[in-house]
Amino acid sequence: MSRVLLSGETPLPTSILETDGGQHRICVIPERGWERLWTWGTERINPIVVKEVRQSLKSRQFTISFGLTLIAAVAWTLIAISLMIPRVYFIPGGLPLLTGFFCILQVPLMIIIPFSAFRSLTTETEDSTFELLSISALSAWQIVLGKMSSALLQILLYLSALAPCIVLTYLLRGVSLFAILFLLGLTVVFSVAETAVALLLASVARARLLQAGASVLLLVGLIVAFFSWTSLIVSNFISEVSNPPPQFYMVLFAMATIIAIALELVLRAAAAAIDFPSENHSTPLRRRLLLLVSLILFWSTFAVVASQEVEIAYVFLIGTFIVCLFIGSLMTGERGIISPRACRTLPKTFAGRVFFTWFFPGAGMGYVFMVCVFAALVATMSLTELYYSTTMQLRFGRSAVAFVGYLLLCYLVIYLGLNRLFMLAASRRMPTPMLGAFALLVVNLVLLHLLPLILVFYFNDYREFDYDWHQALNVYWTSLEASDGGGAGLVLSTLIVTLAAIVVFGLNLTLSTRDVMLIRVAEPPRNQLETKLATTNIIDPFAD
Numbered sequence: 001m002s003r004v005l006l007s008g009e010t011p012l013p014t015s016i017l018e019t020d021g022g023q024h025r026i027c028v029i030p031e032r033g034w035e036r037l038w039t040w041g042t043e044r045i046n047p048i049v050v051k052e053v054r055q056s057l058k059s060r061q062f063t064i065s066f067g068l069t070l071i072a073a074v075a076w077t078l079i080a081i082s083l084m085i086p087r088v089y090f091i092p093g094g095l096p097l098l099t100g101f102f103c104i105l106q107v108p109l110m111i112i113i114p115f116s117a118f119r120s121l122t123t124e125t126e127d128s129t130f131e132l133l134s135i136s137a138l139s140a141w142q143i144v145l146g147k148m149s150s151a152l153l154q155i156l157l158y159l160s161a162l163a164p165c166i167v168l169t170y171l172l173r174g175v176s177l178f179a180i181l182f183l184l185g186l187t188v189v190f191s192v193a194e195t196a197v198a199l200l201l202a203s204v205a206r207a208r209l210l211q212a213g214a215s216v217l218l219l220v221g222l223i224v225a226f227f228s229w230t231s232l233i234v235s236n237f238i239s240e241v242s243n244p245p246p247q248f249y250m251v252l253f254a255m256a257t258i259i260a261i262a263l264e265l266v267l268r269a270a271a272a273a274i275d276f277p278s279e280n281h282s283t284p285l286r287r288r289l290l291l292l293v294s295l296i297l298f299w300s301t302f303a304v305v306a307s308q309e310v311e312i313a314y315v316f317l318i319g320t321f322i323v324c325l326f327i328g329s330l331m332t333g334e335r336g337i338i339s340p341r342a343c344r345t346l347p348k349t350f351a352g353r354v355f356f357t358w359f360f361p362g363a364g365m366g367y368v369f370m371v372c373v374f375a376a377l378v379a380t381m382s383l384t385e386l387y388y389s390t391t392m393q394l395r396f397g398r399s400a401v402a403f404v405g406y407l408l409l410c411y412l413v414i415y416l417g418l419n420r421l422f423m424l425a426a427s428r429r430m431p432t433p434m435l436g437a438f439a440l441l442v443v444n445l446v447l448l449h450l451l452p453l454i455l456v457f458y459f460n461d462y463r464e465f466d467y468d469w470h471q472a473l474n475v476y477w478t479s480l481e482a483s484d485g486g487g488a489g490l491v492l493s494t495l496i497v498t499l500a501a502i503v504v505f506g507l508n509l510t511l512s513t514r515d516v517m518l519i520r521v522a523e524p525p526r527n528q529l530e531t532k533l534a535t536t537n538i539i540d541p542f543a544d
Contacts, residue, residue, distance in 0.1 A: 048138055048146030052120065056150050065112050069104060069158060073165050076100045092174030101165050102183060102233050108158050109187055110226045114194040117151045118218055121202035121274075122211050140275035144199055144267055151195045155188060176243070183233070189259060190229060194222060196266045203273035204435055247306075254299040261292045269330075273434075282334065282361040286369055289327060293373050296320055301384050313381060313401045314483065321408045324374050325415065325441070331366030332420040333437030364512025367420050371505065374412050378405035404482045407494065410501040411475050417504035418444055424511065448473045472496040 056062055080100060084093045138146075166184070169175055198218055205214040265288045272281035300316035358369040382402035419441045426436065452470050457463075471477050472493035481490050 048143055049149045052146050052150035053153055056116065056120070056154060061112070061116060062154065065108050066157070066161070069108055070161060072104045073101065073162055076104060077165060077168070092172065094169040094172035094174040097172060098166065098169035098175050098180065099233055101162060101169065102187065103230055105158065105162050106187060106226055106230060109155060109191040110194060110229065111222045113151050113154050113158075113191060114198040114222055115215075115219060116154075117147055117195045118198035118202045118215065120150070121147055121199055122205070122215075140271040141268070143274065144203070144271045147199055148195065148267065152192070155191055159184070159188070178244070187229070190225065193259065193263060194225065196263050196270070200266050200270040200273070203270040210435065254303075258292070258295055258299065261288065261295055264288060265292060280361055282331075282366065283356075283359045286359050286366070290373060293320060293324075293377055297377050297380055300381065304384070305388055310401060313385070314404065317378075317381065317401065317405055317408065318479075320374070320377060321412065324370055324412060326438070328367065328370040328412065328416040329419055329438045329441040330434045331370060332363045332416060332423050332441075333434035334361060334363045334366055362512070363420050363423060364508060367416055367508055368512060370416060371409075371413055375409055378402075378409050381405055400483050400485075404479050407478055407482055407497060408475070410497045411473075413501040413505050414473070414497070415441065415444060415448075417501075417508045420508055421504075421511075449475075469493050469496060473500075 077097070080093075080097045084091075084096075087093075166180060170177060170180060201214045201218055202211075205211045265285065268281075268285055268288060272279075272285060275281065296316060296319075300313060303312045303316070304310070358365050358372060382405060385401045419437060422440055422444075423433065423437050426433075426440075452474065456465055456470055466489070467477055467481050468489040469492040471489075478490070478493055478497070481493075
C-alpha cells in the first residue's frame with residue numbers, strides 16, 4: 001500500500017493506517033459491538049440533519065421563541081407561587097401551576113415548531129436550493145427525515161427547558177405522575193403530527209401562490225388546534241386522567257400504533273411529493289395504507305367485541321371512510337408514468353401480477369385498490385357483526401353496521417370514480433395534479449350535497465321536508481337514516497346509489513387498462529455485473 005504525501009504532511013503511523021491484513025481501517029468492518037453500532041448510526045445520520053439542526057438553532061426565530069418561553073415559565077412560577085402563599089403549605093397547588101406550564105409549552109410545540117418546519121421546506125424552493133438537494137446523493141426520504149429530526153430536536157430542547165418547572169408541580173402535590181406523563185406525551189404526539197402534516201403541505205405546494213395559501217391554511221389550523229387543546233386542559237382535564245381504568249392503557253396502545261403507521265404514511269407521502277415523478281412511489285405508499293387499514297380493522301373489531309357497543313364500529317367505519325376518501329382523491333391525480341429503471345421493481349411472475357397489480361402506479365390502479373381495501377373492511381366488519389350478534393347477543397340492532405358500511409362503500413365508489421373521470425378530462429399540463437384532484441373532490445362533494453337541498457327547498461316553498469330519494473347522494477343524511485332504520489325513501493335511495501356505483505365503477509375499470517399494461521423491465525447486464533462486483537468486492541482507495 002502506498003500513498004503520495006503532500007508537502008509538509010506528516011505520515012501517519014502504520015498502526016493507525018493499516019491492520020494486520022494490510023488493509024486500510026476504513027475498509028475493514030469493526031469487530032466490537034459498540035463500534036459496529038457507532039458505524040451504523042453515523043452512516044444513517046445524513047448531512048441534512050446536521051444542516052437543519054445548525055440552521056434552526058442559530059436562527060433568530062429559535063432564539064426569540066426559546067427566550068420568551070423561559071421568561072414566561074419563570075414569570076408564571078413567581079406569580080403563581082406568590083398568589084398561593086400561604087395556603088400552598090396546607091393545600092395542594094400543583095394543578096393550577098401545571099396548567100399554566102402546559103399552556104406556555106404548547107405555544108412553541110403546537111404553533112412555532114410545525115410552522116418553522118413548513119417554512120424550512122418551502123424556503124428550499126424559494127432560494128433555489130431544492131434542486132441541488134434533489135440531484136445530490138441524498139434521497140427524498142432523507143431530506144424529509146432531516147427536516148423532521150430537526151423539529152424533534154427542538155421539541156426535546158423545549159421539554160428539557162421546562163422539565164424543572166414541571167417537576168416542581170409534582171412536588172407541590174395535587175397532580176399524579178401519570179397525568180403529567182400522559183399530557184406531556186399527548187402534547188408531543190400532537191406536535192409531531194402537526195409537523196408531519198406541515199411537511200406534507202410544504203412538499204405538495206411547490207408554486208408561490210400555493211405556498212401562500214397553504215401557509216395561511218396551516219397557520220389557521222395550528223391556532224385552532226392550539227386553542228382546542230388549551231381549552232381542554234384548562235377545563236380540569238388533568239384531574240380526570242389522574243386515575244384511569246385499566247382499559248385506558250389498551251386504548252392508548254391502540255391509538256399509538258395507528259398514529260405511528262399514519263405518521264410514517266404522511267412522511268412517505270411528503271417524500272414522494274418532492275422526489276422525481278418518474279419514480280415508483282405508489283407501491284410503498286399503498287403497502288403502508290393497506291397496513292393502516294388492517295390495523296384499524298383489528299382494533300375496531302377488538303373494541304366492538306370487548307365493549308359490546310355498536311357506536312365504536314360506527315366511529316371506526318366513518319373515520320376510515322374519510323381517510324380513504326382523502327387519500328383516494330390524491331390517488332386519482334396520479335400520472336401513472338414511471339421510468340424504465342422504476343419498472344424493474346414491478347412483479348415478473350404471473351402470480352405477482354395477479355395479486356399485486358393494484359399496487360402499480362396510476363390513477364386507475366389507485367382507484368380500484370382503494371375500493372377493494374374499503375370493501376374488504378366493510379365485509380370483515382359485517383361478518384364480525386353477524387357472528388357475534390348470534391353468539392354473544394351484542395346490541396347491534398338490525399344489522400345497521402353492515403348496511404351503513406355498504407352505503408359508504410357505494411359513496412366511495414361514486415365520488416372517487418367521478419373524480420377520476422373528471423381528472424382524465426382535465427389538462428395533463430396541470431402543475432400539481434394531486435392537489436387539483438383533492439380540490440375537485442371538495443367541489444363535487446359540495447355541489448352534490450347542496451344542490452339537491454337548494455332545489456327541494458325551492459320547489460317546497462322553503463318549508464322543511466323529510467328524507468326522500470332526492471337526497472340519495474347526501475352521505476351524512478343517508479347514513480343517519482340507515483343507522484336509524486329508515487323508510488320507503490331509504491329503499492329507493494339505496495337502489496339509486498347502487499346503480500350509480502355499478503355504472504361509475506364499470507367505467508373506471510374499463511378505462512384502467514392502460515395502467516395494467518405496465519410490465520417489468522429487465523435490468524441491463526452491465527448493471528447486474530456492477531451490482532455483483534459492488535456487493536462482493538471491497539475496493540481499497542489507496543491500493544496500487
